[in-house]
Amino acid sequence: MRSSSSRTAAVLLAPLLLGLASWAAQGRPPGQQAAPEAPPAAETKTEAVKVRVLENVPSQFQARIEQRKRALSKVPAPSAGFSPHALVSLSKRWANGQTLKIAFKGGDANLHKQIADVVSEWTRYANLKFDFGVDPTTGQYRQWQPTDAEFAADVRVAFDKSGYYSLVGKDSTDPEIARPGEESLNLEGFDKNLPADWMGVARHEFGHAIALEHEHQTEGACDFRFEDDPGYVATRDGDGQYIPDSARRRPGLYTLLGGPPNNWPQAVVDHNLKDMPPSRAYPTGPFDKSSIMQYHFDAFMFTSGDLSQCYTSGENLVLSDLDKSGVASVYPRAKEAIAADDLIRAKAYEVMSKAEALSATTKKHFNHLLEALKK
Numbered sequence: 338m339r340s341s342s343s344r345t346a347a348v349l350l351a352p353l354l355l356g357l358a359s360w361a362a363q364g365r366p367p368g369q370q371a372a373p374e375a376p377p378a379a380e381t382k383t384e385a386v387k388v389r390v391l392e393n394v395p396s397q398f399q400a401r402i403e404q405r406k407r408a409l410s411k412v413p414a415p416s417a418g419f420s421p422h423a424l425v426s427l428s429k430r431w432a433n434g435q436t437l438k439i440a441f442k443g444g445d446a447n448l449h450k451q452i453a454d455v456v457s458e459w460t461r462y463a464n465l466k467f468d469f470g471v472d473p474t475t476g477q478y479r480q481w482q483p484t485d486a487e488f489a490a491d492v493r494v495a496f497d498k499s500g501y502y503s504l505v506g507k508d509s510t511d512p513e514i515a516r517p518g519e520e521s522l523n524l525e526g527f528d529k530n531l532p533a534d535w536m537g538v539a540r541h542e543f544g545h546a547i548a549l550e551h552e553h554q555t556e557g558a559c560d561f562r563f564e565d566d567p568g569y570v571a572t573r574d575g576d577g578q579y580i581p582d583s584a585r586r587r588p589g590l591y592t593l594l595g596g597p598p599n600n601w602p603q604a605v606v607d608h609n610l611k612d613m614p615p616s617r618a619y620p621t622g623p624f625d626k627s628s629i630m631q632y633h634f635d636a637f638m639f640t641s642g643d644l645s646q647c648y649t650s651g652e653n654l655v656l657s658d659l660d661k662s663g664v665a666s667v668y669p670r671a672k673e674a675i676a677a678d679d680l681i682r683a684k685a686y687e688v689m690s691k692a693e694a695l696s697a698t699t700k701k702h703f704n705h706l707l708e709a710l711k712k
């Protein structure tokens with residue numbers, strides 16, 4: 338687990354790159370392998386390559402987050418330990434001991450209970466509570482609607498948007514990032530059919546909801562292979578997806594993810610896969626490849642292939658030991674730890690509530706958080 342304290346504001350969701358492209362698993366970079374013996378044409382013809390749709394926050398959220406990031410880059414660091422990244426990270430955390438209201442749109446009470454049971458595991462370690470608003474008479478869970486004029490809940494779960502994603506922490510109730518009628522977390526199709534890895538997906542997305550960022554964006558942790566193999570000649574299959582060329586040179590991630598079905602501009606690839614600057618407001622733990630916040634990536638995505646420290650042979654589905662201890666330190670229970678934490682947060686909120694580069698709405702939002710902390 339990485340707390341948001343170690344991360345920048347913007348990154349939300351990273352790719353569910355599981356099983357991204359089968360051809361890729363074949364190989365070491367061309368320089369390390371013997372010349373292909375099979376005719377190149379046969380090579381590409383026989384490969385059934387399907388690139389998955391990756392986890393990515395919808396563009397309306399991304400635009401708002403980028404806008405805030407730009408504004409924040411103009412906020413001067415108030416003191417040692419408070420980079421703009423640290424400020425944003427701190428501002429996304431919920432208060433220690435806070436009860437988060439959660440609401441669903443779609444699905445039935447049975448599904449809501451299944452999700453609630455699984456994701457509540459976080460609250461065994463973090464000093465947070467989840468309130469699903471279960472009606473004792475009807476057994477129904479709290480609902481939210483697109484027509485809501487006020488936030489019905491801190492975390493608003495939907496099943497009808499495309500893909501899996503979640504806003505990070507308090508971004509879900511920051512009026513400049515999310516509106517009351519918008520979902521903050523999406524689990525596509527869970528109301529129709531629960532995929533085999535649904536528990537891992539739900540735990541991961543609720544990790545974002547409590548302000549955790551991606552493990553694989555830990556600074557310096559992952560050697561993603563962004564560039565094409567030298568000399569790669571753009572080659573596509575029948576679906577328009579990029580595939581290795583006739584000499585087995587492979588497309589890099591910019592090329593691969595730039596094509597169907599993701600069609601990500603380079604900036605979006607960077608947003609989801611590049612390192613996040615570390616914050617100095619809190620110490621950060623070691624990189625944890627077992628974290629639920631670490632995705633499984635195919636070996637070909639890394640420069641060092643399956644030797645990369647970021648490579649795992651499968652998807653992480655459960656909270657790791659470091660997830661548990663990490664989230665317990667981000668949301669402590671001990672009084673002294675809470676008091677120390679509140680001081681740091683108050684400082685961050687104060688800076689943001691006065692930052693000239695931020696809009697009046699955002700400043701008001703942070704002033705409100707500051708006042709709430711003083712109570």
Ligand SMILES: [Zn+2]
Pocket residue numbers: 349350351392541545551
């Ligand atoms: Zn994610």
